[in-house]
Amino acid sequence: MSLDTLSRAPAPSSSASSARATGDWRPEIRHDWTRDEVQKIMDLPFPELIFRAQLAHRAYFDPTRVQISTLLSIKTGGCPEDCAYCPQSALHEQSVKADKLMEVEKVLREARAAKAAGAGRFCMGAAWRSPKERDLDTVCAMIEGVKELGLETCVTLGMLDAQQSQRLRDAGLDYYNHNLDTSPEYYDKIITTRTYQERLDTLANVRDAGINVCCGGIVGMGEGESDRAGLIATLASLPQHPESVPINLLVRVAGTPLADAEAVDPITFARVVAAARITMPASHVRLAAGRELMSDEAHALVFLAGANSIFCGDKLLTTPNPAEHRDRKLLASLGMKPMTDA
Numbered sequence: 001m002s003l004d005t006l007s008r009a010p011a012p013s014s015s016a017s018s019a020r021a022t023g024d025w026r027p028e029i030r031h032d033w034t035r036d037e038v039q040k041i042m043d044l045p046f047p048e049l050i051f052r053a054q055l056a057h058r059a060y061f062d063p064t065r066v067q068i069s070t071l072l073s074i075k076t077g078g079c080p081e082d083c084a085y086c087p088q089s090a091l092h093e094q095s096v097k098a099d100k101l102m103e104v105e106k107v108l109r110e111a112r113a114a115k116a117a118g119a120g121r122f123c124m125g126a127a128w129r130s131p132k133e134r135d136l137d138t139v140c141a142m143i144e145g146v147k148e149l150g151l152e153t154c155v156t157l158g159m160l161d162a163q164q165s166q167r168l169r170d171a172g173l174d175y176y177n178h179n180l181d182t183s184p185e186y187y188d189k190i191i192t193t194r195t196y197q198e199r200l201d202t203l204a205n206v207r208d209a210g211i212n213v214c215c216g217g218i219v220g221m222g223e224g225e226s227d228r229a230g231l232i233a234t235l236a237s238l239p240q241h242p243e244s245v246p247i248n249l250l251v252r253v254a255g256t257p258l259a260d261a262e263a264v265d266p267i268t269f270a271r272v273v274a275a276a277r278i279t280m281p282a283s284h285v286r287l288a289a290g291r292e293l294m295s296d297e298a299h300a301l302v303f304l305a306g307a308n309s310i311f312c313g314d315k316l317l318t319t320p321n322p323a324e325h326r327d328r329k330l331l332a333s334l335g336m337k338p339m340t341d342a
Helices: 003-008 016-022 035-042 046-060 104-116 133-148 162-170 196-208 225-236 266-279 296-304 324-333
Strands: 065-075 121-126 152-156 175-177 212-214 217-219 244-249 284-287 309-311
Touching: 035 046, 035 225, 035 266, 046 266, 046 296, 065 104, 065 133, 065 284, 104 121, 104 133, 121 133, 121 175, 133 152, 133 162, 162 196, 175 244, 196 212, 212 244, 217 225, 217 266, 225 266, 244 266, 266 284, 266 296, 296 324
Parallel strands: 065 121, 065 309, 121 152, 152 175, 175 212, 217 244, 244 284, 284 309
Antiparallel strands: none
16 A cells, blocks of 8 residues: 555544444555655654554554553573673673573462553563573473463564474464564674574564564664664565564663664654554554653653553563553553553
8 A cells, every 4th residue: 555545545433443343444454565665654744644653553453452561581691692782692791690591480470460460461581592492391381371370472582493483382372572673784783693584584483383473673773764664664574464563762771782872762763663553554563672761751652653562560671661550650641541451
């Protein structure tokens, strides 16, 4: 669908629910987005950009509902990768202490607390290049336990082959997170220890196993506007769009190569979120890392741009995140609710 077609599309009649019920308009799902097309979207006058993002959002979702996930680091630090943004890399000047893989019961205690706080999905992350078989046994037990609590499950464990992906699927895994981080052209400025193609191969293995994909990137790593457009175009041109698209705002951590990266303003960040919403209208677009740096007003702006998912809890792996009570207060002030609420 061209930009002109999108701009001529009729608005939903009176509410998101009536638009979905009557099928008045629904944007075409495309898998052939170009960088230039995405750049044109991001360059739109801001009122027009938000209008188009809202049209796309309301065609597939209730704009007053937000999907809540909780992310727990089940194995922290000691990672052999050199991702320039990550304090878990063992290769950086300052890195977090390497811990062993958590015990299953401790993870389940955290999952119960997350469910009580309103989370519908429980995500578990381990700082590995790829999981060892003995560790995968433990992770599968965690997945099975979390599923029994009635939560959706998501893990991020690094690169996976086809057999590992199938093992996770057999354990009941719902989602696998593996971000592309940035555009193909800017990627080697951020990571040199694994290739872009290796990331795409992991996504293909996960898809072939029948697991939903959570895949996005990071804004604020020194990339240019063209790289942001390139990231969104790459995600939106995958054979199947990720069911969840996390858009992270860089958290500048001392001791990492990106500690002094220039901050990105909220309007620029909202433009990237809006581009993700317009090009992948049926996906959950998640505000992930960096929310602690955002004001309530910035959150509201990005929700208007089409974000409809957040991580809840006071920490994302190793970086701060807004406290649960702040998120509840923010959503209440905006007249929004978690998707798990009645």
